[in-house]
Amino acid sequence: MSVTAARGFQAAGVAAGIKASGRRDLALVRNVGPSRVAAGVFTSNRFKAAPVVWSIDALAGGELDAVVLNSGGANACTGADGLADARDTATVTASVLDSSPDRIAVCSTGLIGVRLPMDAVVSGVKAAAAELSEAGATAAAEAIMTTDTVSKQAAAASEAGWSVGGMAKGAGMLAPALATMLVVLTTDADLTAEQADAALRAATRVTFDRTDSDGCMSTNDTVILLASGASGVAPDAEEFTAALTHVCASLARQLLADAEGASHDIAVTVVNAATEDDALDVARAVTRSNLFKTAIFGNDPNWGRVLASAGTSRATFDPEQVSVSFNGVKVFDRGGLGEDRSLVDLTPREVVVEIDLAAGPEQATVWTNDLTYDYVKENAEYSS
Amino acid sequence: MSVTAARGFQAAGVAAGIKASGRRDLALVRNVGPSRVAAGVFTSNRFKAAPVVWSIDALAGGELDAVVLNSGGANACTGADGLADARDTATVTASVLDSSPDRIAVCSTGLIGVRLPMDAVVSGVKAAAAELSEAGATAAAEAIMTTDTVSKQAAAASEAGWSVGGMAKGAGMLAPALATMLVVLTTDADLTAEQADAALRAATRVTFDRTDSDGCMSTNDTVILLASGASGVAPDAEEFTAALTHVCASLARQLLADAEGASHDIAVTVVNAATEDDALDVARAVTRSNLFKTAIFGNDPNWGRVLASAGTSRATFDPEQVSVSFNGVKVFDRGGLGEDRSLVDLTPREVVVEIDLAAGPEQATVWTNDLTYDYVKENAEYSS
Incomplete structure (x- = not known):
């Protein structure tokens, strides 16, 4: 239809x-x-x-x-x-x-x-x-x-x-x-x-x-x-x-x-942002990080790479108040270590990363996928 | 010493x-x-x-x-x-x-x-x-x-x-x-x-x-x-x-x-820019393109991906006047097809991409490397 x-x-x-x-x-x-x-x-x-x-x-x-x-x-x-x-x-x-x-x-x-x-x-x-x-x-x-x-x-x-x-x-x-x-x-x-x-x-x-x-x-x-x-x-x-x-x-x-070579679909949701633009800015910074995306390919809940990407944003937040969850497990809690990363299961195709900026009432989600061998292969071999 | x-x-x-x-x-x-x-x-x-x-x-x-x-x-x-x-x-x-x-x-x-x-x-x-x-x-x-x-x-x-x-x-x-x-x-x-x-x-x-x-x-x-x-x-x-x-x-x-997994060292030089910042802006846009970097891994002088990246920049230039060379071969010449891409040899490790904006006297170079299987492998397996 x-x-x-x-x-x-x-x-x-x-x-x-x-x-x-x-x-x-x-x-x-x-x-x-x-x-x-x-x-x-x-x-x-x-x-x-x-x-x-x-x-x-x-x-x-x-x-x-x-x-x-x-x-x-x-x-x-x-x-x-x-x-x-x-x-x-x-x-x-x-x-x-x-x-x-x-x-x-x-x-x-x-x-x-x-x-x-x-x-x-x-x-x-x-x-x-x-x-x-x-x-x-x-x-x-x-x-x-x-x-x-x-x-x-x-x-x-x-x-x-x-x-x-x-x-x-x-x-x-x-x-x-x-x-x-x-x-x-x-x-x-x-x-x-x-x-x-x-x-x-x-x-x-x-x-x-x-x-x-x-x-x-x-x-x-x-x-x-x-x-x-x-x-x-x-x-x-x-x-x-x-x-x-x-x-x-x-x-x-x-x-x-259907993204080329992807093995995970990733939703990066930024909550409690001062503005929707702030939420988007942080979410885009994370979804564009090759290191974050290769970590997800490796089923690694690498919150350090999430924070390092978020830290390049100009959004309003206090780094000491930020929290990060992978599939509902809060591995980084208000500026310090949270639950053990071994509790996170990244084997399913769907991955939800939530970043809590503790800076306001707004939120936004950006969707991406992981960076894999097959992405490199397809784009090295296909001349577009 | x-x-x-x-x-x-x-x-x-x-x-x-x-x-x-x-x-x-x-x-x-x-x-x-x-x-x-x-x-x-x-x-x-x-x-x-x-x-x-x-x-x-x-x-x-x-x-x-x-x-x-x-x-x-x-x-x-x-x-x-x-x-x-x-x-x-x-x-x-x-x-x-x-x-x-x-x-x-x-x-x-x-x-x-x-x-x-x-x-x-x-x-x-x-x-x-x-x-x-x-x-x-x-x-x-x-x-x-x-x-x-x-x-x-x-x-x-x-x-x-x-x-x-x-x-x-x-x-x-x-x-x-x-x-x-x-x-x-x-x-x-x-x-x-x-x-x-x-x-x-x-x-x-x-x-x-x-x-x-x-x-x-x-x-x-x-x-x-x-x-x-x-x-x-x-x-x-x-x-x-x-x-x-x-x-x-x-x-x-x-x-x-010594970059992880890299097989090419790439210099992206932007010449004839209106300002040095413009030259840098275009060079950074290109060096951050995964599609450009996978193309170089595949020894593909993919000028389309160079232009598509440059086109995201806010630098002053007229797209109809831009030229692109790979290792000295001008494959895109003032908005149109240039020399044949088969003349470009990308097998050496060193790659020079020159983008001529035809917009002024300034220039800048940004150095990067290609995006390879090994980059994905190292960063999927190494938790940093």
Whole structure:
């Protein structure tokens, strides 16, 4: 279901010949309305890939008819030629969908610095358009996979009569990340462009933006929300944001669970911070520590590495009042030794590290994974 | 020679029984004058180890009679008890050297969160004091090793009649780093406390501060300069700073060359930046990218990962004007594809990555190493 869980959407995924493997590599998601409201968030990397530059412009009007996505090539750092390729992709998509290019978003993922095989892209767009249907969501989700081992899909429904669906790709290397996180979210709720934008920013801020696999930021990351209005229901803003956040959180968890080489999923939760920004600052410092992440790989509840990372933060706290727990065992208690580290069991895949700053009422969680031999192997051998 | 290359110094290194291995683990460096000027720089981590807290206080007066260093235990995150241990270490050292505790700096390296075996420390200090001599420099350098495979020593001499020597420990994990970088520098130049402090800050700013093995900052990092004045020569400030920088650079290179699991030494040089800070900002972003560092491990001149890292920086530059070279081959040329990446040979251990921002006259280099299986292995298995 995923992107077609909400009414008013069709999807397709085909093998266009962009990937050497012959697997599906081109996806279309079309909004058949009645509304075509859209919103997007993009990588903040200054080396933005051509499709990101294109899609930011396309979204300026607050409406989209479709999103066309390819794997097998990122079309990043490809200069003016690459931008022409992104425009041509939108143009052919608009042509077969009876739309206009500036109502088509383009997403690409794969190798940086390589031009797309445009003949394959053009024929793939035509083939995908011919297959568009409500049944095409899984094929679309598969067509955007690169080193992903499984497709990522999620959906949620409101008792008020509207739904939210989504698909994502990304296999670790998220910050959001260099191997590119692409996400398409759909809803049949009736939204204004402003409502869609506000809900999308609120949902991504606490989900994808707090998922940090390896601290590396992609040139291509894109999250797009399409709203068809097909339910005829204008949702309660708070309920809609909650549902959208739920779908984003599910997709973000699926991305981390499939992270390259990871053997542990780690939630770093900072509690009792003076501000939410302080909590985030400490959590990000810990989740970016290679020493912390290799310790978790070694099933070692190494609170010293947690403290050493937290100590690089500028957040308000008194080092003498900080406590650290691993999976509920408080191994460092208000500046001194706590329970014995041998009580901590880190063999399960899920690890929860809680850092209590004893400095206020706020909290935040950042999700990451461990640093393993397989992460090094995949990223030493895969040229992205 | 190292710390006794300059006149007016004695050193010793003994096996005090702090390390389970029975290797040397306690070092003394004594300044016999006539001057006892000293300066220090320390980790900026907010979780400062007890010896760091102690030594910062000891250096407030701008003079030290000796530095006592141990491996086998970091005495970090050990609370008030740990601070008492650092004070007791300084007290026993002062007692046997006929000094006072507030003129003794203390440095520790090893596991975080474990109390030092003070009986062993006390007897070790007494044994080391009995062995103090100009011939003890290498034993002292060996006594501060942890996962280091070789001791690190360096020296330089001026035609004006003064010398600079130094020893260091640290095996990767430098930013300066969690496994702790300890450095003792000595000179027989005649310096005021202000001159010593200014020269030390200038030298460490462009050497140890620009050596970033894995982005992790230690709780114990310490660099101390002792000046005996035994040459009777007040040096030219510029020449002295240059010589001190030379010794620091040599020690920093030795630290990186011995970095845990590394197979490449990498210099990331950013040229034509608007400001030195801009150049540093970009260089640090690249040297902290796990994807870049795994690519170098795989002998892959992956300029896409260099750009993606540079793109997270706030430095002034136009992405369309940036160029990137690997070992002299310009693979990305002013925003577009450059020479073929197959021309780059990354099999030598030394790798130079140059990023041309085309934005001004400034430049900076940061040194790092690659991210390897062995890094993960050592840090997953070693509890620091």
